[in-house]
Each structure stands twice: as C-alpha cells, then as structure tokens.
Amino acid sequence: MMTTIAEPHGAGEPDAPPPPDAPTAPEHGHHSDDAVAVASQWQLTWWSFRKHKLAMIGAIVTLGLYLMVIFAGFLAPYAKNFYSPEYTYAPPQQLHVLDDGRFGLYVHPQSAEQDPSTLQLTWTVDESARTDVGLFVKGDEYRMLGFLTLDRHLIGPVDPDGEPVFLLGADKNGHDILSRIIHGSVVSMTIGLVGVAISLVIAIVLGGLSGLLGGLTDTVIQRVIEFLMSLPAIPLWMALAAAVPPTWNPLERYFAIILILSLIGWTGLAREVRGKFMSVREEEYITAATVDGAGRGRLIFRHMLPQFTSHIIAGLSLSIPSMILAETSLSWLGLGLQAPVVSWGVLLQEAQNIRVITTAPWIMIPGLAVVVAVLALNFFGDGLRDAADPYKN
Structure with a gap:
C-alpha cells in the first residue's frame, strides 16, 4: 500500500488563482480601477502629470521663478x-x-x-x-x-x-548684474502672464464663436487667423514696436508691448479653442442647455469651457515662453522696453557689442535666465498638455 506524503505549502503545484472578483492591491505609482472610476478630471490630470519627471522639474523651477518675482527686493x-x-x-x-x-x-x-x-x-x-x-x-x-x-x-x-x-x-555703469537679473524677472516674467491673459480672452471669444456658430462666422474668423499667421512674426513685432511714440513713459511702453504681443499671439490658442468647441457642441448636454434657453455666453462659459479647462491651461503655459522670448528680442534690438526699465532683454542690449562680450563675458548671464525660464515653462507646458487627456496615458 502506497502512502501519499503531503507537500509543504509553496512546493509542487502553484496555488489556485484568486477569484475574479477578489480585490487586488494597486501597483506602486498606480491607482486602482475603482479610484480611477470615481476620480475627477483634475485628479486624473494630476496623477498623469506626476509621471512626467521633466514636467515636475519644470513646474518647480517655474514656481521658483515666480516666487523670485514676488520677493525680488x-x-x-x-x-x-x-x-x-x-x-x-x-x-x-x-x-x-x-x-x-x-x-x-x-x-x-x-x-x-x-x-x-x-x-x-x-x-x-x-x-x-x-x-x-x-x-x-x-x-x-x-x-x-x-x-x-x-x-x-x-x-x-x-x-x-x-x-x-x-x-x-x-555692467558698464557699475550695476550689480545679480540684482538686475532678479529685478528684471519682475518685468520679463509678468509680461508673459499679462500678455497671455489678454490673448486668452481674445482666443476664447473668437475661437468659441467660430466653433459654436460655424458657417459664415467660422469662415471669416478663420480667414483672419490664417492671414495673421501668414505674416512673419518678428518683422511685424518690430514694425508695431517701432510705431510706439518714444515720448511715452516706461509704464505706457510696457503695456504697449504687451498689447502688441497679445494681438499677434492669440491665433494658435483660438484654433485650439475652436477645435474643442466643435468637438463638444453636438453633445447631449449642450443640446439640452440650448433647448432650455441658455444664451451663447452661458453655453460658452458655463457648459463648454469647463470641459477642457486643462487643455487651455496647457496651451497657456506653452504660450508664455514665446511672449518672454518676444519681449527679450524686441528689447535686445532696442525696439521694446528701454532703460530705466529693467528686463532681461534690456540687460542683454550690451551683448550686441562683440568687444564687450570678449572683455566682459559675464554680461551674457541674463541670457541664461531667459534659457532657464523658457525651458522650464516648455517642460511644464508639455507635461500639462500630455496630462490634459489622462485617459490616453
């Protein structure tokens, strides 16, 4: 008679798999399906954004730059x-x-x-x-x-x-470059925020009307956008900036440069807004709101915009670097802000002289601040753009 010896636990055949409805622990860095199912759009965006290491670094550097603006003095x-x-x-x-x-x-x-x-x-x-x-x-x-x-x-x-x-x-006048870079961030970093805010208003109004109404309105707005996008940006900036009266005080010139950059920089964002409006205007909740008597303003700002706010924020974060570069370029060429205003572009005006760069290369350090700010904002914006649609990640 043969005797069967029981094998110890863990030897021989593997354990039976758990039943299909048994809960499983989420993997490291991931969230369970139940948590994802009840998460809000902002939670999903944040979970997705945290996976982008460069975007997190860009966000930290960007936050540091704007804290430097607040505490510049x-x-x-x-x-x-x-x-x-x-x-x-x-x-x-x-x-x-x-x-x-x-x-x-x-x-x-x-x-x-x-x-x-x-x-x-x-x-x-x-x-x-x-x-x-x-x-x-x-x-x-x-x-x-x-x-x-x-x-x-x-x-x-x-x-x-x-x-x-x-x-x-x-520099040539005995100014401390470190202090001037920190004070210059107040103008260079805020000019991007204010300029993008103005561009956002124009883009939402025109892009929203274009995507919501369609037809002749859409055709006219799109032809205007295509015309503006076909113009070379730098010569147009230079022409408009050169038209600013030289007798204007620094504050008036500051807002004039912001307005010039905003009137040219809204086209790309308007097209994104139009595309999003066209994708949601046929949804049932929009039809229900229309039947209920909601006006166009309520449709745009109450029902449609909240559905893709994260996409707009991502687009804004990618537009700020272009505003900073535009102001720096115009000021470096002498057509933007002028002394005694302190901005990174104004500080780089001395860098036009090759002899000065050879004897005092440290006057190029403000350019490093521009590079750091633009790279940080681009990494931050790229991460937000990818995280804005977390269901694809």
Missing part, C-alpha cells in the same frame, strides 16, 4: 537703481563660505588699473583683505507687494557703506 543684494561707477565691468567675485574651518561668508575686494594707451581695465584681487557677506542683512529700502517698506536682503555685504559685492559681476 528681498532676494536681490541691491536695489535695481544701485550703481558704483568705479566698478565698471567688475568681474564676478568668488564667494567663500568657510573661514578657518567655520561657516563664514566673505569675498576678497578687487580694484582696477587702466592701461593709459589702450584704456583697458585690469582687475586685481586683494587676497590679503576681505569683505564680509551676511544673510538677512540691512541694505537699500524696497517695497514688497507694493505696500510693505523693508530693508532686509537675503544676502549682501554686512557693511552697506563699505566695499560693494558683485557675485555675478557688474
């Missing part, structure tokens, strides 16, 4: 009008963080000697002396959020009346 070592004429084209100073093995910020002072024949400045560093640098130091007064008068700066010289500190060098 605090973050900048000096006020935007600060200058020291004896430090013309002073090179960047190395910031030392250790003093005899202990934490202590300081730089070595520098001085210039001019060649009498070539007039070229030669800068020398006095390593036997030091200029102490501190955190949360007193300095020039500034207004935060438009009404708070403060004088504390994140970093700067401990003695505000002593030797100045130029961590990223100085």
Whole structure:
C-alpha cells in the first residue's frame, strides 16, 4: 500500500488563482480601477502629470521663478537703481563660505588699473583683505507687494557703506548684474502672464464663436487667423514696436508691448479653442442647455469651457515662453522696453557689442535666465498638455 506524503505549502503545484472578483492591491505609482472610476478630471490630470519627471522639474523651477518675482527686493543684494561707477565691468567675485574651518561668508575686494594707451581695465584681487557677506542683512529700502517698506536682503555685504559685492559681476555703469537679473524677472516674467491673459480672452471669444456658430462666422474668423499667421512674426513685432511714440513713459511702453504681443499671439490658442468647441457642441448636454434657453455666453462659459479647462491651461503655459522670448528680442534690438526699465532683454542690449562680450563675458548671464525660464515653462507646458487627456496615458 502506497502512502501519499503531503507537500509543504509553496512546493509542487502553484496555488489556485484568486477569484475574479477578489480585490487586488494597486501597483506602486498606480491607482486602482475603482479610484480611477470615481476620480475627477483634475485628479486624473494630476496623477498623469506626476509621471512626467521633466514636467515636475519644470513646474518647480517655474514656481521658483515666480516666487523670485514676488520677493525680488528681498532676494536681490541691491536695489535695481544701485550703481558704483568705479566698478565698471567688475568681474564676478568668488564667494567663500568657510573661514578657518567655520561657516563664514566673505569675498576678497578687487580694484582696477587702466592701461593709459589702450584704456583697458585690469582687475586685481586683494587676497590679503576681505569683505564680509551676511544673510538677512540691512541694505537699500524696497517695497514688497507694493505696500510693505523693508530693508532686509537675503544676502549682501554686512557693511552697506563699505566695499560693494558683485557675485555675478557688474555692467558698464557699475550695476550689480545679480540684482538686475532678479529685478528684471519682475518685468520679463509678468509680461508673459499679462500678455497671455489678454490673448486668452481674445482666443476664447473668437475661437468659441467660430466653433459654436460655424458657417459664415467660422469662415471669416478663420480667414483672419490664417492671414495673421501668414505674416512673419518678428518683422511685424518690430514694425508695431517701432510705431510706439518714444515720448511715452516706461509704464505706457510696457503695456504697449504687451498689447502688441497679445494681438499677434492669440491665433494658435483660438484654433485650439475652436477645435474643442466643435468637438463638444453636438453633445447631449449642450443640446439640452440650448433647448432650455441658455444664451451663447452661458453655453460658452458655463457648459463648454469647463470641459477642457486643462487643455487651455496647457496651451497657456506653452504660450508664455514665446511672449518672454518676444519681449527679450524686441528689447535686445532696442525696439521694446528701454532703460530705466529693467528686463532681461534690456540687460542683454550690451551683448550686441562683440568687444564687450570678449572683455566682459559675464554680461551674457541674463541670457541664461531667459534659457532657464523658457525651458522650464516648455517642460511644464508639455507635461500639462500630455496630462490634459489622462485617459490616453
């Protein structure tokens, strides 16, 4: 008689599979089908957006840039009008963080000697002396959020009346480039937001009417869009910017440049809005709202726009970099904003001179700020565009 010995658990044949209706634990980084089924559009978009690493990095950098706009006066070592004429084209100073093995910020002072024949400045560093640098130091007064008068700066010289500190060098007038870059972000980053906001209004009104009404209205609006898109953008920007009267004050010129960029930059977004309106105008809830007597304004803003708000936000985030580049280009050419306004494009005007770039290459650093901002916004916008339709991911 043969005796059957029971095999231990886990040996021999595999365990029977669980019944079909048994709950399963979600995989790492994923959500269960039940959670997806009841999730809102914004939750789905957020879950999808988190998968894009570059988009997350772009979002963090973009948030940091706009925080820099809000706290520009605090973050900048000096006020935007600060200058020291004896430090013309002073090179960047190395910031030392250790003093005899202990934490202590300081730089070595520098001085210039001019060649009498070539007039070229030669800068020398006095390593036997030091200029102490501190955190949360007193300095020039500034207004935060438009009404708070403060004088504390994140970093700067401990003695505000002593030797100045130029961590990223100085320009031809002795302005601190680091401070000017931070103050310039206020104009360069907000000009994109304000310009895109104006473009958004135009795009929603015209694109919405085009997609909702169709027929002759759609034909006329689309022909206008095609005409504007067929014009070369840079020459058109230059022509309109050159038409701005030179007697206008900086604020008037600022809004004139925003209006010029907005009147040209709404076409692409209007086409996206039109396409979305055409895709949802035949839905049953739109028909029901129409039969119920809803007007066109209510149809557009109450029933249709909320269905693709995420797509519009994605389109806006991709439009801001083009606005920033347009302002930078116009200001660099001398047709946009002008001094005393401080923007990244205005700061780059000196970079037109090859000789200056050769002797003081640090004046190109504001261009690095433009590159970082545009790349961050593009990564952020690409991630939002992909996440705006989470059902495809």
